Amino acid sequence: MNEADVITALSALAQETRLRVLRYLVTKGPAGAAAGEVAGVVEASPSRASFHLSTLADAGLIVAERDARSIIYRVDFERMGALMGYLVHDCCANNATVRSCC
Amino acid sequence: MNEADVITALSALAQETRLRVLRYLVTKGPAGAAAGEVAGVVEASPSRASFHLSTLADAGLIVAERDARSIIYRVDFERMGALMGYLVHDCCANNATVRSCC
DNA sequence: CATTCATTTCAATAATCCTTGAAATGTTAT
């Protein structure tokens, strides 16, 4: 994960609707949730939800898979971990205070 | 640290110049660095550096203190840790894969 | 106290991002 990837991932997370989408998908674990379900939970129109889901997917934080008529999104926890790893190790140089928080 | 604070902090980090500023200030530890020094390192004009330093300071990730003619900025590692804590614990619900990365 | 130095503030422009609603795509069922 290089600097550009990190900035893309942080930009993806730095938005209210998307942060809520991610939090909801985290609760759904590996099973994930369909776009329409996510849209309902975060109270966004289909196109708005799709826009934000695509942004998160482009950042690699979530992954899409078609299942019949629905498209299921689930969190890529490895990627999320890689982002945390960059922030703690590279960006914060393993600072003890930062590390103690996670 | 509430959701709004987290989004402000993530927005602050999600920008190339600011991420570099933060990384540089991390290397300087508690001593910090003057605005002009930071500007030189990240190759930004004084006003541009000031803009980005203010954005990081508004987000609480760095702290400013005047020292004679200079203004010294240093990382608030507690705050940085609080952000990581939110992402790992609240946002990712302590997911093991995510935790293992930091 | 006038000057220089370090930095910020301001206004204008450019660039990027978000929302909206309509149209298009792909899928299942009748």
Add this chain to the structure above:
DNA sequence: ATAACATTTCAAGGATTATTGAAATGAATG
């Protein structure tokens, strides 16, 4: 085939963010 469903794509507009250079602030020095 046709209709209904789930979702995406697209174009337009509005909102936010970044950059620039000039002017203003605050502090030290001759």
